[in-house]
Amino acid sequence: MSDHLMKRDGRFIYRRRFPVDVALIVGRKEFRKSLGTSDRREALLLARQVSVEFDRAVADALAETAQDTAVAASQGIVGQSSKVAxxxxxxxxxxxxxxxxxxxxxxxxxxxxxxxxxxxxxxxxxxxxxxxxxxxxxxxxxxxxxxxxxxxxxxxxxxxxxxxxxxxxAVLPPEPADEPVAQPAPVVVEARPRAGQVTGAEFTKVLALYCEHASRRRAQQVETLCRDALRWPATPAEQVQNILAYGKRRLGAGLQASSLNTSTNALLAVLRCMPGWEGIKLPRLDATAKTIRSGAGARKEARQPIPLAMLRDCIADMQKTAPRVDAAALVLLARYGMRPSELLRESSTALVVREDIMGGKALVFQAGLSGRKTEASRRDLPVHDDEAELFRMVLAERGAPADPEKRTEQRVRRLHDLMGRRLPAGYTLYGVRHTATDLMRHAGATDDEAGVILGHTSRQSITAIYGGKSPLTAQRELLDKVRRLLG
Known part of the structure; x- marks a missing residue:
């Protein structure tokens, strides 16, 4: 039974392939159903019930086909009379x-x-x-x-x-020809763009620029999504319809709304890089668009923040029993609210001394230096004097791997597993970032002020984007408040 279980967004899913003949009848290859739990023992119990539902669906499909075949056969015998010419x-x-x-x-x-x-x-x-x-x-x-x-x-x-x-x-074979005539092969004629349409070549340039500044994994995901969902040439309105059609197909195939919401946001992020396409978005009243948007709430619930007392106990336990570098990484994630990969991807080159417009110098961590989720992810985070050694320890542990992306995934997975052993089911490593966000709001920060530190801002004019010269006093004060709340 456990062979049919998989975990996505922290919750178990029952996934099982239909037999070939049944797949032809129902129009899809797999049966999927969310079990709504993150506990494996409970998921195994629920999987037994869903397995019965799967067997019933297979039996119903085969029975319906047999009935349709019998009806069709009877119609062939006593159906239309010989009056049909x-x-x-x-x-x-x-x-x-x-x-x-x-x-x-x-x-x-x-x-x-x-x-x-x-x-x-x-x-x-x-x-x-x-x-x-x-x-x-x-x-x-x-x-x-x-x-x-x-x-x-x-x-x-x-x-x-x-x-x-x-x-x-036709049913009757044609008369044999004296000499066989070769038939021409079908020719594919590329559609010419109409007024207002963007060609695939133009989009390819924008996509290449986007992938150049994204991580390798995200670039591969975006390229696959664009290949499956987008059609060129197209206007923004036509491309929105292509995305909705893709979403409808994927929902029909059993994809969760939360996963489809993530994919759709990635597609829209790339399309907004096109000149004049900055305002592209899904319609408000479309049924498929509503289903896609509903997945945002499900994803947020799956990545819930870790209660403060629970996080404190987890940090204290890791400082006593876990490797020093992993305990240090968890402390930094909790105090700075970074994405796990933002910290564990970088080497020592991300720790630099920054000089502001007034001549003041301070040590900062350049988040998103070698790979980032969005443009806003590129930001300078002021480093507290007591935490400089923690940063150096964590960044030095990365080494010089031949495959940096694989090394990053290994480090994130290791820290996730270490923390998961010390927390109840349902809490993830990414929840540390949500806890830091809640602490910033508790300290009185607005969404914009917290977004500067978290990398949620939409404009590169914000002082958090490294390369600027504005002082980081406000960010330093907010991080100090979070540090005191964590204890």
Missing amino acids: ADAILERLRGVIDAGTRSAIEALDRGQRLTPTWAAEMAWRKQALLAIAAGKHPGAADYSPVEAMAVHRNIEALERGELPALESA
């Missing part, structure tokens, strides 16, 4: 074949198919047609096996580079 039957056959062949050719355009490649789309269609011909697909009630197999043959001809004529798919 053969010409009408052949005319319908030609229409079905023509529609199926045209649809397969149109799928050469990436915007007209659901799969990443045309070959994958054709493989999926041929599999569905074979299921229809065998009576194992809901479409068997609407199409005869002859029609399904005729379209199947035409798709195979297209895959060989042939453009089949309509008569070639």
Whole structure:
């Protein structure tokens, strides 16, 4: 039973693949259901109940298909009488074949198919047609096996580079020609951009610039999302519809709203880098957009802040029993509110002496130096004198790895596991950042003042962005208040 469990955003999900014949019937490959708990023992109990639900769904799908097949067979025996002319039957056959062949050719355009490649789309269609011909697909009630197999043959001809004529798919074989005539292969014509549309080449330049300043993992995620969801050329309004269509497909495939909300925000962040696209956003009243927005609250709940007393006890226990460098990293995350990767990704080069406009010099940590989530993540954090050695210890432990991203993931996972052993289920390492945020607000900071330290600001004119010369007095005072509240 545990083989079908996976954990996402701190909570367990029951995930199980449908049998091949059932997947063709229900239209999706996997069955997913959130169990709503982070406790493994409780998840195992709930998984047994969901397993029964899965078995029932499989049985219902197979029973429904068998019933549809029986009805279709009876209709074939006592259905239409011999009054139906053969010409009408052949005319319908030609229409079905023509529609199926045209649809397969149109799928050469990436915007007209659901799969990443045309070959994958054709493989999926041929599999569905074979299921229809065998009576194992809901479409068997609407199409005869002859029609399904005729379209199947035409798709195979297209895959060989042939453009089949309509008569070639008829029931009766055509008369043999004296000399075979080679059929031209289908040609894909790129759509020309209309007025106001942006081409894929223009977007590729913007995407490359975005990925250049992002971490490797985030760059890979964004590139995959853009490839799956966006279609070019397009206007902002057309691209919004593409995102909504992508969201609808993913929700139908069982993706959680919280995960889809994260993906959508990443897509919008890239699109807003396009000149003139700064205001692109999802519509307010669209049903799919509402579902996507609902995922923001679910994600926030999954990453809840750690109670102050609990965090104090965890820090004290780690200082006694855990490696010094890990205990120091947890202290710095709690006092400065950084993302775990922002601290554990950097080397000693991120610790520098900064001179402000008045000539004052202070030691600062350059968060987001080698990789950042957004532009606002680039910021200077004033370092307290008592914590300079802690920073040097944590930054030096990174070393000089051949794969910095992999090394960062290893360090974050190790600290997460060490802290997780000392906290109840449901609390994560990222919750330390939320605790620091709440302490800043308790100290009287506004959202903008806290955002300067957390990296949530939207304008690079804020003094937290390193490269500026404004004094960091306000940030230092706020961090001192957080330090006193932590004790």
